[in-house]
Amino acid sequence: MSSVVTKQSEKLDASKQAADVDDIDECEATDIDEEKSDKYEMMESRADVPEQDREEMEEIINVFDGLENQYKLMEKIGEGTFSSVYKAEDLKYYDYINDWDIDSKGLTNQPTLEGSSNEGAISPIKRKPKFVAIKKIYATSSPMRILNELEILYLLRGIDTIAPLITALRNEDQVLLILPYYQHTDFRQFYSNFSYKEMSAYFRCLFSALTACEAMQVMHRDIKPSNFLFNVERKHGVLVDFGLAEHCSLPVPKNCPCASSDTANLARESYKDYEPALGYVKNDTRPSKRANRAGTRGFRAPEVLLKCPVQTTKIDIWSAGVILLSFLTKRFPMFNSKDDVDALMEIACIFGKNEMRQVAALHGCAFETNVTTLTEKRVNFRKLILWASCGSASIYKEKLMHKPSIEESVCLDFLERCLELDCNKRITACEAMAHDFLYLDDPTFPFSFQRNDANLDKPRFNSPSMENDSTETTQHFSRILKDGEDNDSSMQEISDLKRKRPSDSIDGNL
Secondary structure (H helix, E strand, O other), X not given: OHHHHHHHHHHHHHHHHHHHHHHHHHHHHHHHHHHHHHHHHHHHHOOOOOHHHHHHHHHHHHHOOOHHHHEEEEEEEEEOOOEEEEEEEEOOHHHOOOOOOOOOOOOOOOOEOOOOOOOOOEOOOOOOOOEEEEEEEOOOOOHHHHXXXXXXXXXXXXXXXXXXXXXXXXXXXXXXXXXXXXOOOOHHHOOOOOOHHHHHHHHHHHHHHHHHHHHOOEEOOOOOHHHEEEEXXXXXEEEOOOOOOEEOOOOOOOOOHHHOHHHHHHHHHHHHHOOOOOOOOOOOOOOOOOOOOOOOOOOOOHXXXXXXXXXXXXXXXXXXXXXXXXXXXXXXXXXOOOOHHHHHHXXXXXXXXXXXXXXXXXXXXXOOOOOOOOOOOOOOHHHHHHHHHHOOHHHHHHHHHOOOOHHHHHHHHHHHHXXXXXXXXXXXXXXXXXXXXHHOXXXXXXXXXXXXXXXXXXXXXXXXXXXXXXXXXXXXXXXXXXOOHHHOHHHHHHHHHHHHOOOOOOOOEO
C-alpha cells in the first residue's frame, strides 16, 4: 500500500514539475509577446507622426540610455527658438508619489488585486496612461540660461497655476526637462466667444501665476496665449515655458529716468518743450542703450521696445493686457509688427502721439513721426473694442449710444490699468488680484467697483460737430484695423519712413 502511495506521489511530483516548467515557459513566452506588442504599439502610435519628428524622437532615445524604459515618446507638440517639446507617456507613473499631478495628488503605488489571497499581489489591471511633456533644450542654448530656468522652476514649485519641474536629464551637452502634460484648449477656439465671466476665470488663473512670480521677483518675459495652457471645461490654466524668465535686476540701475520718481517727473515735463526734428542727432554724444528685448512680437511692453534697462514684472502685466484686448476685440494677434519700430507705431495708433512722446521721454528717448494718419490724442478703448467687434459703422454707432453694463465697465477699467504706458503707474499682479474683474464669476465676492457715469464716453448726435467727430473716429478705426496692409496708407507711410532711416536703432529720435 505504501509503495502505491509512493508511486502516486512520485507521479504527482513529476506532473507538478512538468506543470511548473510549462508555467515558466508560458510566462517567458508571455513576456516576449508583451515586449513585441509594446514595440508594435509604439510603432503604430507613431505612424501618423511626421518623419522628421520620428527621427528627432529616435535621436533622443538613442542619446539618453534607459529613457525608453521610463517614457514612451508619442508626438511633437511644440517648437520654439531654444527648445522643442514632445508628448510622452510616463511608464513609471504608478511607481511614485506624484505631487506635481493636480488631477491625482497623493496617488501612491499600485493597489493589491481585489479578492486575492496573496497580500503582496500586484494588480495587473490596465491603468489609465499618464502623460508628461519632455522639453529638449537645444545645445546652442547658453548653459547659464538653462541653469537659470531650472533655478526659477525650483523657486516657483508648489503653485498649481505654474507648471512644475518633475525631473531633468543631461547627457553631455544635451538636456531634457520633464514637465507635466496639461490637457488644454487651443486659444483660437475660444477667445472670440468668451463671456466676461469666462474671461474672469481665465485671467484669475493667469494673474495668480503672475502674483507668485512677482512675489519671487521673477519676470516671465514671454506671456502669451500659447504659454498659458487653459482648460475651458475645468476653467483652470497653467503658466509654462520659463526659458526666457529672469530675476529682476538688483540693485536697480539708475541710468534711466524712470528709475526714480524725481527724474521720472522731470522727464514727463520735458517732452512739452521738445521741438520735433525728424532724423538723427549729428555727433550724438549720448551713450548707446542696451537692454533685454526678450519676448514675442506683439506682446512686448513699451519699456522693452524703448530699451529701458530698468525692467520689472510690470512687463508681464502689459502682455496680459494685450491678451485681454484680443478677447474683447475678437482679433488675434492684436499687434503683428515686424520690428520694434513697427510695434511702437501700432501702439501709437491707439494711444496717440502725445502719450507716446511722454513715455519715450520717460525712458530717455524722443518719439516723433511724420505719419499723418496718427492722431495726437488716444483712442477710447470702448470705441476701439466696439468698432473691432461690430463689423459695420452703423452697428458701431448704435452700440455706442447704449450705456455699458457693469461687467463691461469693470473689464474696461481692468484693461486700462494693465495697458498703462507708464510702467510706474501700471497695476501690479498683487493689485490685480484684488480687482473686481477677476471675480465676475464668483457671486460671493464683495464687489467694490463703482461706475462713474459722468465719465462715460456716451455720444449724443444732436449737433453736426458731434456727428462729424464720430465719422472721423470711424475712419481712424478703419485705418487701424484694415486687414490688407498693402492698401493701408498709414502702413505704407511707415514703410517709406523706415527706408529713410540709416539703421534700425531706436536709441535716438523716431
